[in-house]
Amino acid sequence: MLRHKATQLYSGTLDRKVAQLLRGKALAQDFHLYVIDVACRHTLDIPDKFFDSACDVGNTWNRGLDLAAIDKDRIAVDSQRFGFGSVAYAGGGRAVVKGRSHTCTQLPDYQAHIMSGESEIAKLQRNPSYIVQRVLNGGGRELNVFLLRDLRTRQLHFLCYYAVFDPTRNVNRKLTACRFEAVPEQQVEGVLAKLRAYADALALDYARVELIHDTAAQEWFLIDINNSPGGGPLTNIAAPKVAQLLERLCAPR
16 A cells, blocks of 8 residues: 655645545555655654654655755756756846745745846845746746656656746746646657656655756756645646556556
């Protein structure tokens, strides 16, 4: 059966939806979808024994993941070793600014937005609560990849969706009337090969990854790795597919 535990308090998250869809389903053995939301304040108080003694890399997604390795600053540096472009702000007077995590929701301008002015940008670069990144031109398309590893074969599987929105209205797709399009793997196989190598190095087994292909630089940029995908329209679309995939990968053989 699928055993589920989560640190996040929100309803409607991907892991909760998947666990609900697979409740009572017979699997080959006990598998553990135990999710630690590193972006939440109460996560700082997680007990050392969050994982059960039975949990190991062969039956628990992300059991071998070093959570510090998916910090946004680490991603910005480490992703370049796998062929992704640098999202670091390098001057020019325009930058994308956003709160570092869910612990920063009370800050002004927490949501991603474009800021102009070197002095204002420099001020936020010194503030550890914010992330400052280069402005990318993705043509209003953000690739969201749900990845799930077969824990018995270690093979990664992907479900891909484009979030399509109007960046002239807002750089943050969450604040625009975006739509979602399923993307065949073969259409983005080049970037998935890079992502597979990066995920293998991280021991990343379950996540939603956000990527943008800059139309000017003709290069892929990895924006975020979310090991605890939250709720929302895309989660509602993807959850049944993720549940079906998980059930198939964990079925008796």
